[in-house]
Amino acid sequence: MFTRRDGLVALVAAVLTAGGFAVAQQAEAVGKSWAIDWNSVPAKTTEVGVLRTFFNGPTATLADLDVHVTTLNPHAASHQPHKHPNEEMLIIKEGQATVLINGEWKTVGPGSVVYLASNVPHAARNDSGAPVTYTVVNFRIPGAPDVKPVFVNP
DSSP states (O other): OHHHHHHHHHHHHHHHHHHHHHHHHHHHTTTTOOOOOOSSSEEOOOOOOEEEEEEOOOOOSEEEEEEEEEOOOTOBSSSSSSEEEEEEEEEEEEEEEEEETTEEEEETTTOOOOETTTOOOOEOOOOSSOOEEEEEEEETTTTTTOOOOEEEEO
């Protein structure tokens, strides 16, 4: 006879097995190189544009590497100014991005690289009438705090 306890044990075993597979797959990707084709990454529509996530997880030397591409609609902002312990880079693909850097708003265009230092307020917005697309490379070293962004008024 199959009891509730048997069902609970089976459920816990299934969850642990699935979790084990997820950890094994992530660990398998840690030491490998990769190349991801733009067309293979699903485009997720957001309130302010489109998001494509290429990678988000640990690597051999980083506690976390987040690589995604944001396309901001005209006159949209990705989020309010904020700060966090991890460092971040933006690489502008197309359009004009206006970024908060060291307390000042600066407009940068295609090919520009923006470095965002640890715990310094920053933000990105699109002040133009055309979309802006940029790659975000966000990284955190082992031992660095994993802290959610703190929104600020610069």
